[in-house]
Amino acid sequence: MSAATLSSRSSRRPRAIEAGLLWHQIRYEQLSFWRNTQNAVFTFAFPVVFMTVLGFLMRGGTASSYFYGRTPVAYYMPTIAALSVIGTCYGQLAVVLAMRRQDGILKRVRATPLPAGLYFLGLLAHCLVVAVTDVALIIGIGALFGAPLPAHWMALAVTLAVGAACFCGLGVAVASLVRNAEAAPAVVQLVLFPLLFLSGTYLPIHSAALNSVAGMLPIRPFNQALLAALTGPGLDWTHLAVLAGWGIVGAVVGVRRFRWNPRPE
Amino acid sequence: MRRELTLPAPGPAGAGRPGQAGPSPAVPPPALTADGLRKSYGQVQAVREVSFTVQPGEIFALLGPNGAGKTTTLEILEGFRTADAGRVAVLGIDPADRARGREFREQIGVVLQDIAVEPYLTVRETIARNAGYYPRPRDVDEVIGLAGLTGLERRKVRKLSGGQKRRLDLALGVVGGPRLLFLDEPTTGFDPAARQEAWATIRALRDAGTTILLTTHYMEEAQELADRVAVMARGRIVAQGPPDRIGGRDTALTRISFALPDGCPAADLPPGVTGLAAADDGLVTVDAAEPTAVLHQLTGWALGRGTVLRQLTVERPSLEDIYLRLTAPDRAAGQEGSTR
Numbered sequence: 001m002s003a004a005t006l007s008s009r010s011s012r013r014p015r016a017i018e019a020g021l022l023w024h025q026i027r028y029e030q031l032s033f034w035r036n037t038q039n040a041v042f043t044f045a046f047p048v049v050f051m052t053v054l055g056f057l058m059r060g061g062t063a064s065s066y067f068y069g070r071t072p073v074a075y076y077m078p079t080i081a082a083l084s085v086i087g088t089c090y091g092q093l094a095v096v097l098a099m100r101r102q103d104g105i106l107k108r109v110r111a112t113p114l115p116a117g118l119y120f121l122g123l124l125a126h127c128l129v130v131a132v133t134d135v136a137l138i139i140g141i142g143a144l145f146g147a148p149l150p151a152h153w154m155a156l157a158v159t160l161a162v163g164a165a166c167f168c169g170l171g172v173a174v175a176s177l178v179r180n181a182e183a184a185p186a187v188v189q190l191v192l193f194p195l196l197f198l199s200g201t202y203l204p205i206h207s208a209a210l211n212s213v214a215g216m217l218p219i220r221p222f223n224q225a226l227l228a229a230l231t232g233p234g235l236d237w238t239h240l241a242v243l244a245g246w247g248i249v250g251a252v253v254g255v256r257r258f259r260w261n262p263r264p265e
Numbered sequence: 266m267r268r269e270l271t272l273p274a275p276g277p278a279g280a281g282r283p284g285q286a287g288p289s290p291a292v293p294p295p296a297l298t299a300d301g302l303r304k305s306y307g308q309v310q311a312v313r314e315v316s317f318t319v320q321p322g323e324i325f326a327l328l329g330p331n332g333a334g335k336t337t338t339l340e341i342l343e344g345f346r347t348a349d350a351g352r353v354a355v356l357g358i359d360p361a362d363r364a365r366g367r368e369f370r371e372q373i374g375v376v377l378q379d380i381a382v383e384p385y386l387t388v389r390e391t392i393a394r395n396a397g398y399y400p401r402p403r404d405v406d407e408v409i410g411l412a413g414l415t416g417l418e419r420r421k422v423r424k425l426s427g428g429q430k431r432r433l434d435l436a437l438g439v440v441g442g443p444r445l446l447f448l449d450e451p452t453t454g455f456d457p458a459a460r461q462e463a464w465a466t467i468r469a470l471r472d473a474g475t476t477i478l479l480t481t482h483y484m485e486e487a488q489e490l491a492d493r494v495a496v497m498a499r500g501r502i503v504a505q506g507p508p509d510r511i512g513g514r515d516t517a518l519t520r521i522s523f524a525l526p527d528g529c530p531a532a533d534l535p536p537g538v539t540g541l542a543a544a545d546d547g548l549v550t551v552d553a554a555e556p557t558a559v560l561h562q563l564t565g566w567a568l569g570r571g572t573v574l575r576q577l578t579v580e581r582p583s584l585e586d587i588y589l590r591l592t593a594p595d596r597a598a599g600q601e602g603s604t605r
Contacts, residue, residue, distance in 0.1 A: 024397040028386070035385035035421075104381035108437070111343065111375035113367045114398040261345055 018118070025114065025122035033126060043092070043130060044137060047084035051138045054080065055145035067204055070231055077142035078226035079201045082163070084134035086196075086219065089127045089164050091188045093171035097123075098184035101175070102262050110260040124168050131164045139230075148231065155229035159240065163222045166243040169250030170218065176257035195219050215239075218246040294357065296321045296445055296476040297342065302351035304337050311337040312348070313500035319445075319478055319493075324471050326487040326508075327480045329497035330592055335480040336378060336449060338497070342478070343375050343447055356445055371399055374443030374475075378450050380430045382437070384423035388414055391422055392436050399441035411469070412436035413462055428459050435463070439470060446470060448479035452486060464489055484585040494584075498592045512587035518552040519581055521559060523574040525549055526567070535566040548576070 034040050058072035067075040100106045109119055135156075143149055150156050174191070178184045196202065198210060199220035205211055214220035221239035228236040297319040304312040312334040319325040327335045340346045342353060344360030353360055358369045382391060392409065396402035409415055412432045417425065425433065431454075438446060451467070452460045467490055471477055481487055487494045488508050495505035496512070504512045525531060525547050534549070538559060543550050553559045556579060567574050 021397065024394070028390070028394040028397075031390065032383055032385050100383075104377065104379050105383055107345065107377065108375075108381060110345070111370065111373075111377070112395060112398045112441070113370040113400075115367060 021114070022118050022121055022125075025118055026125045029122045029126040030129065033130075043088065044134065046087065047080060047134050048137050048141060050083070051077070051080050051141040055141060059145045066206075068227075070227075071146065073142055073145045073147040074231050075204065075227070077138060077147045078230045079223050081135045081138045081230075082219070082222045082226050083196065083201055084138065085131040085160065085163055086167050086192070086222070088130045088134065089167035090171040090174070091185075091192065093123065093127055093168055094174040094178070094188050095181070095184045097172065097175035098178050098181040101259060102181035104262050106260045107262060120172065124165065127168050128161070128164045131160060135160060150230045151232045152229050152234040155235040156226075158235060159222075159225045159229045162240050162243050162247070163225070166218060166222070166247030166250065169247040169254060171250070172254035172258065173250040176254050176259065199223055216242065218243060293321050295319060295354075296323070296356060297325075297478060298352070298354045299338070299342065300352040302338060302341060302353065303349045304334075304341060304346065305349055310500055312341070315351070315497070315500070315502055317495050317502060317505060319476060321444075321476050322471065322474060323492045324467070324477045324479065324490050326491035326494040327478070327497060328482075328484070328487055328494055328588060329480075332499075333497040333592075334500040335497055339447055339449055339478070339480060343373070344369060371441065372444045374438035374441060374446040376434050376438035376446070376448045376451060378453075380427065380434060382422050382430055382433055385421065387419050387421055388425070388433060388436075389418040391433065392440055395437050396440045401442055402440055403442045405440070408436045408440045411439065411466060413466070428455060431455070432463075435466065439475075443475060445476045445478065448477060450480055450482065453482065460486070484583065484588055488584045496588060496591045498594070503591050504587075508584050511584070512591055514582055514584070514587050517582045517587075518554055519556040519579060520550055520552050521556055521563070521577075521579050522548060522550040523563075523577040526570070526572040526574070529570075529572070535562045537562045538566075 054076045055073060058076065061067075061072035063069055063071050063074075097106070110116075139147075139150060174187060175184065178187050195214075195217060196219060198205070199214045199217070200211075200223055201219065205214070211220065215224075221242040225236040225239040225243065228234060228239075295318040299318070300316050302312050302315040303310070315334070315338050317325070327338065329335050337346065341348045342355055342360060344355075344366065347361045355369065356372050358365050358372075360369060362369070386394065389405065389409065393405050396405055396408075403411075409418055412435050414429070414432055414436060417429060422430065422433065431451075435448075435451065438448070448467070452463045455463060464486070467477060467479075479490070491508055493506060494508050494511055495502045497503070506512075509515055531549065538551060551559060551563075560579065563574070
């Protein structure tokens with residue numbers, strides 16, 4: 001078997017083929033997700049129920065400095081939207097990956113020629129679809145309770161894309177670090193829960209010290225960037241840059257530490 | 266269940282890509298070469314010294330007790346683990362070479378030991394999804410027939426029985442039209458009928474040109490399927506060869522056994538037989554290098570006495586006898602390690 005023959009069959013493929021393969025993968029990830037009806041319903045029910053409850057509690061509230069000059073519903077709309085994106089891209093992705101690894105499904109994916117990058121892009125696209133649907137539902141419900149429609153659609157799209165990618169990266173990183181699937185939900189919650197409070201998701205924080213700390217961590221920048229996109233002033237480059245930084249950290253840890261095999265070397 | 270078991274050859278193997286032939290076209294290069302493989306997990310030496318080759322179009326079986334290192338060896342060859350030492354070439358590629366990982370996996374099929382398939386797609390969707398990963402996949406319906414999943418195409422994977430999931434696993438292993446297929450204990454837990462069907466499938470794949478490397482605990486399976494077998498014990502290959510000749514099976518003594526006729530002491534047996542005989546509980550066994558003369562004497566003696574030899578059997582050692590002998594030191598030392 002001559003080396004020349006083999007190197008001519010190198011693994012570089014035309015872009016059209018790779019794009020087709022990515023589309024193939026996205027389609028089947030989606031199909032698999034929607035077929036698990038119970039999971040799909042609850043994925044969307046959570047933010048819908050949460051936003052509706054908050055809407056009933058807070059409707060008619062007037063704009064105040066406590067909510068940074070916004071009405072309560074207008075404040076909670078972006079933070080709950082952020083929460084749902086984080087839940088899907090970070091929380092669910094980490095748990096799903098840890099489970100797929102433990103069940104030996106990732107090992108089987110690795111046994112096929114599907115490039116790892118395309119597998120992860122397929123998951124990212126899936127998370128993005130779910131995140132966009134979640135955010136659309138929350139904006140719709142917010143509008144029912146008197147919140148204004150998004151002021152900057154382009155800023156919203158960019159913020160969502162950066163946020164989803166960032167939290168997917170962190171989700172993959174956590175999935176790479178946890179040892180077994182049973183521990184994954186607990187690890188995810190442990191990191192998430194205090195950070196959500198600290199970042200003003202449930203109540204606005206008016207401590208400059210706390211905010212400067214939270215501003216370095218991923219959740220508050222996402223809240224602030226979504227707030228800016230939904231109710232002005234628009235694109236919030238500073239916070240998006242922090243998000244992108246965290247996304248890169250997550251992706252690097254994920255790529256370095258990711259295991260396909262359920263049993264460690 | 267009626268199944269069509271004649272298969273078109275998978276693209277790469279049957280088509281014989283131009284320019285593939287090596288320097289001597291008469292002797293094709295081995296499909297797989299393992300040379301001096303070693304692998305340790307911490308203090309445990311799972312694989313100590315493993316060397317073998319698999320020829321194109323051959324079914325090669327790795328036998329051995331749990332913890333012998335079969336699965337670790339297989340996982341090195343499949344590219345899931347890297348050996349600590351040794352050289353591996355699978356279809357001319359080093360499985361640890363990441364740069365050629367995709368090219369490598371396009372040409373191999375892997376059926377792992379544990380069943381694992383995503384639960385929510387149907388059988389057909391699952392196979393079609395994996396078919397899309399390969400440049401020259403087999404036809405999805407052909408694979409469904411081959412794996413014996415006809416009639417289950419629209420069933421959700423989570424509703425399949427264990428045996429059906431195993432067949433789906435096999436379908437996913439062959440859908441890419443692999444030149445080399447790895448099967449890790451392909452029929453463990455199957456009932457006898459299902460095992461026969463799986464064997465027919467594996468033979469059909471071989472007949473279509475697929476090279477197959479399998480591990481098994483079942484001697485019968487190795488005897489039925491394998492062109493050559495290697496017996497592993499404690500991380501080493503202790504014997505290899507065709508199942509009929511391994512461990513000196515073809516030159517081993519032939520065992521003749523029969524029940525001693527009533528009222529006939531063992532001393533009355535013909536002289537050519539008594540020297541070799543061992544009587545135990547009325548059953549006499551004779552181990553003969555050349556059984557023809559011994560049998561002639563024995564049956565002549567019985568006919569002359571007007572008696573019959575009840576329970577007369579003539580047998581060569583089975584593959585299982587040889588296997589048990591080869592792995593006896595391993596069992597005596599106690600089994601170490603678990604299946605990995």
